[in-house]
Amino acid sequence: MTTHEAWAPIPNNLFRLGWTKTELLVYLALLCLPFERNGIVIAGQTEISVGAGVSVRTTRDVLPRLAAAGVIVQKQLYDGIPSYYRVNELPRDGGFFRLPRRWLWETSLTATERIVYLVLLSRRNRRTGEAVVSWVSILAEARVTNRTLAPALDALTAVGLITRIHQPRRGKRQGINKYRVQLPTEHVPNM
Missing domain, CATH: 1.10.10.10 (Winged helix-like DNA-binding domain superfamily/Winged helix DNA-binding domain)
Known part of the structure; x- marks a missing residue:
């Protein structure tokens, strides 16, 4: 995947992993954000929550759970400023579909x-x-x-x-x- 790719690959089996609805939506929002060449996403919790369609407070609660599960690696410098995230893509063994990256926000x-x-x-x-x-x-x-x-x-x-x-x-x-x-x-x- 390149940084300028307009589509995000979403594994078909993502919805069968036992995650909560908010965990799924926050992960999808992170997966659909544009990322740097080294695979790092730079985003604030407000931007992530808009893409996920949930509140900032919910996003703040979900991010540590995703980090604990090893799905993302979060590096937050200061409260209230954009954080750095490395989003680990899940295996696509069961197939995948492509979602336009900006669709969640639009x-x-x-x-x-x-x-x-x-x-x-x-x-x-x-x-x-x-x-x-x-x-x-x-x-x-x-x-x-x-x-x-x-x-x-x-x-x-x-x-x-x-x-x-x-x-x-x-x-x-x-x-x-x-x-x-x-x-x-x-x-x-x-x-």
């Missing part, structure tokens, strides 16, 4: 909507553009509840990032669902 989606969209993107078949995934899998991988998942899917459908492909079924949304998932670059309307 989107107006909530944290729940972002994580649900990224889970669907990780399940997307590159050839067909469809994600076949169960309701329970989305709940588990996105770390959301029944109450927050339905509005998140509705919001993603409303902005045109996903389209539910109708299948004959007995239940409403439970069971296996099929979605056509647009890549962020294919998505033309303003979010």
